[in-house]
Amino acid sequence: MKWEVRIAYKRGVQDPEGETTLQALKMLGFEKVERVSTAKLFIIEGECSREEVERMCRRLLANPVSQDYEIRRLAD
Numbered sequence: 001m002k003w004e005v006r007i008a009y010k011r012g013v014q015d016p017e018g019e020t021t022l023q024a025l026k027m028l029g030f031e032k033v034e035r036v037s038t039a040k041l042f043i044i045e046g047e048c049s050r051e052e053v054e055r056m057c058r059r060l061l062a063n064p065v066s067q068d069y070e071i072r073r074l075a076d
Contacts, residue, residue, distance in 0.1 A: 001046065002074040003053045005061060008039035013066045043074070 009015045015038055022036040042061060044053060053071050062069040 001048060002076055003044040003048065003050075004072045004074050005042040005044060005053060005057060006039050006070045006072075007042070007057075007062045007067050008037060008069075010066060010068050 009018075015036075017038045018036040021038075022033060025033045025036065040061075044056070048056075050071060050073070057069045057071070058064060
């Protein structure tokens, strides 16, 4: 099986890399950009169940205080 895990900051949590990127885009003349958010994407392959991937997220991949995660099964 192949799983996609997307980790992103929760709404309202400071995203320094996103903020810096927004400032740089505006300096380059991209004035219409209003917000930039960063996220990590993990592709996990193996005989893992969704429940196991959930545990991976809770125990290692995401910080539950400041980050949300989204799990999606990919076609093999």
